[in-house]
Amino acid sequence: MLDIYDIIPPDFYARQTLRVARELLGRYVAVRDGRRILSGRIVETEAYIGEEDPACHAHRGRTPRNVVMYGAPGYAYVYFTYGNHFMLNFVTEEEGVPAAVLIRALEPVAGVRWMIERRGTTDVHRLCRGPGNLTAALGIDGSCNGLSLGGPRISVYHCAEPTPLVSTSGRVGVNEGFERSWRFFVRDHPCISAYRMGTKAGRKQTT
DNA sequence: GATTGGATCTACT
DNA sequence: GTAGATCCAATCG
Numbered sequence: 243m244l245d246i247y248d249i250i251p252p253d254f255y256a257r258q259t260l261r262v263a264r265e266l267l268g269r270y271v272a273v274r275d276g277r278r279i280l281s282g283r284i285v286e287t288e289a290y291i292g293e294e295d296p297a298c299h300a301h302r303g304r305t306p307r308n309v310v311m312y313g314a315p316g317y318a319y320v321y322f323t324y325g326n327h328f329m330l331n332f333v334t335e336e337e338g339v340p341a342a343v344l345i346r347a348l349e350p351v352a353g354v355r356w357m358i359e360r361r362g363t364t365d366v367h368r369l370c371r372g373p374g375n376l377t378a379a380l381g382i383d384g385s386c387n388g389l390s391l392g393g394p395r396i397s398v399y400h401c402a403e404p405t406p407l408v409s410t411s412g413r414v415g416v417n418e419g420f421e422r423s424w425r426f427f428v429r430d431h432p433c434i435s436a437y438r439m440g441t442k443a444g445r446k447q448t449t
Numbered sequence: 450g451a452t453t454g455g456a457t458c459t460a461c462t
Numbered sequence: 463g464t465a466g467a468t469c470c471a472a473t474c475g
Binding site: 302305306307321322323324325326327 | 468469
Binding site: 452454455 | 466
């Protein structure tokens with residue numbers, strides 16, 4: 243089923259981060275874990291762009307942690323935070339420009355059984371809801387940092403369906419720079435990080 | 450070497 | 463709506 247779709251080439255990511263973040267919605271992420279394939283459809287993203295962006299890890303310049311963001315587009319930037327959570331990002335823009343798209347939520351597509359096993363919940367809508375949850379469900383950890391998004395372990399595919407209806411808002415968990423509408427999500431989708439939907443962070447919608 | 454805060458999640462009130 | 467878990471990375475002395 244998945245192989246009827248094409249893997250997204252690196253030049254897709256070598257563009258404006260905001261365009262990439264928006265256009266990633268509806269596309270598919272697949273992770274190979276041994277002989278298992280786990281995949282999901284992207285339903286929520288956020289953009290982090292450059293040293294000028296106070297919420298971006300590159301805000302204070304290049305560090306050993308964020309070097310991947312400065313590298314070539316089309317690679318995974320994975321980091322650990324809050325003591326428990328890995329975050330999955332796709333590096334964007336030209337090499338040398340520190341920018342990335344954070345993948346915040348997926349709609350589970352394949353390998354749901356393994357996701358349930360990992361997460362310990364049977365609610366499909368919750369399996370990949372939130373950036374820390376989806377990495378746990380897919381088995382993504384620090385060893386994925388710097389891997390190609392067209393590689394054997396992680397791959398991202400175009401979708402055949404039309405682009406879904408997109409809403410935007412300020413970014414979650416970000417104080418400074420919140421006024422920028424750099425979060426994108428599929429409107430009314432049950433798998434977006436809904437625990438924020440009732441707050442002002444999730445309510446502000448445009449098309 | 451020590452301290453501080455974080456692109457979070459869950460459970461409980 | 464709020465607190466606690468949990469630990470790494472960056473910053474400071």
